[in-house]
Amino acid sequence: MDPPTPGDPGLTGPFRLVARLGAGGRGRVHPGRSGLGRTVAVKVVRAEYAADAEFRRRFAHEVLRLPTG
Numbered sequence: 573m574d575p576p577t578p579g580d581p582g583l584t585g586p587f588r589l590v591a592r593l594g595a596g597g598r599g600r601v602h603p604g605r606s607g608l609g610r611t612v613a614v615k616v617v618r619a620e621y622a623a624d625a626e627f628r629r630r631f632a633h634e635v636l637r638l639p640t641g
Contacts, residue, residue: 573591573592573593573603574591574592574593575591575592576590576591576592576602577592580592580600580602581616584602584616585614586606586607587604587605587614588604588605589603590602590603590604590605591603598617598618598621598627599615599621600615600616601613601614601615601616
């Protein structure tokens, strides 16, 4: 885990991003904290992918398949 860089957002939606777990061609993954203190993984995708309807459809499908626990 790496500290956030100056280009990383401090907040994404309701989550405060606390570090950087990894980065790839489509974006970055951060550990985040909810307002209630729950730890979550937050994927921040690059703008060109966020604008692509097919990518958003596949990403939504991927999120729905993730185990919870």
